[in-house]
Structure formats: C-alpha cells, structure tokens
Amino acid sequence: MKKYDKIILVVLLLVFAVGIGFTARSAFESYITFAEAREATRNVQVKGVALEGTVIEHDLETWSFELEDLAGETQRVTHQGNMPPNLFEADNVVVVGQFDDNDFVASQILVKCPSKYAPEEE
Incomplete structure (x- = not known):
C-alpha cells in the first residue's frame, strides 16, 4: 500500500x-430541565410527570398539557398527534422537542408505564 x-x-x-x-x-x-431547554437550539429531551386535568384540545390534531420537570418547573407542552391513552397513569413522561417562543413544542411523547412487576402494597 x-x-x-x-x-x-x-x-x-x-x-x-x-x-x-x-x-x-x-x-x-x-434529560434536561425546561430552564435548560429554553437555551437549546435543537431538539432536547425533558423528563417529568404529566399533570392530570391540564389537557386542552386546540383542534382535531393539536393538544397541550402541563408537565412538571425533574426540577419542579411546570410548563405547557403542545403536541400535534394522538394523545397517549396512559399519559396520566405513567410514572414518567419524556417529551422530545424544543421551545418556540414560550411554548414547548413536542415532536414526540414517550410514556413509561408503572411496572406490572412491582410488589403490591398491602
């Protein structure tokens, strides 16, 4: 050679x-917090808990809800697509997206369900 x-x-x-x-x-x-996501210029992952009773349907395909991140900050998240049926029963929710002005626009919503193998409380 x-x-x-x-x-x-x-x-x-x-x-x-x-x-x-x-x-x-x-x-x-x-995962990062909403405070860190505001500074990002690309899609990021924010992990938190979806707050029940906060869903707003904007039209047939667009809806929003509030998510509390790991730092305790609550932010409205907007998504275009179907709402996961177990969104509010999930242990954790991960939203993938970025901020558009003051709105976090999620391109994906990942839901972690409670484990069916967890020991039952008596």
Whole structure:
C-alpha cells in the first residue's frame, strides 16, 4: 500500500469514528430541565410527570398539557398527534422537542408505564 493510500485510509477512519461518536452522543443524551431547554437550539429531551386535568384540545390534531420537570418547573407542552391513552397513569413522561417562543413544542411523547412487576402494597 502506498503512503498516499494509507493517509486516505486513516482520514476515512477518522471521519467514520467522528460520525459514530456524534451518533452515540445523541443516542445517550440525558434529560434536561425546561430552564435548560429554553437555551437549546435543537431538539432536547425533558423528563417529568404529566399533570392530570391540564389537557386542552386546540383542534382535531393539536393538544397541550402541563408537565412538571425533574426540577419542579411546570410548563405547557403542545403536541400535534394522538394523545397517549396512559399519559396520566405513567410514572414518567419524556417529551422530545424544543421551545418556540414560550411554548414547548413536542415532536414526540414517550410514556413509561408503572411496572406490572412491582410488589403490591398491602
């Protein structure tokens, strides 16, 4: 293998490694608070608890609800799509999206249900 070919191979491997690194970083991204999400310029994940009785239907496909994040801040979240049927029974709700002015617009809502394997309270 010529010296030029080795340099090209090393450069390609470095580009590949950087691409894998960026992909892994976004896959393992941790949850942030609404305060941190206001500063973000891309989609982020906010984890919290959906507050029952806060749903507002804006039209046939758009609705909103309030979510309390891990820091205790409550924020209205707007989503276009179906509402998860177990939204308010969930242990945790993760909203993926970003702020548009003062509104958090979620592109995805992920619901973690209570475990059916948890020990029953007596």
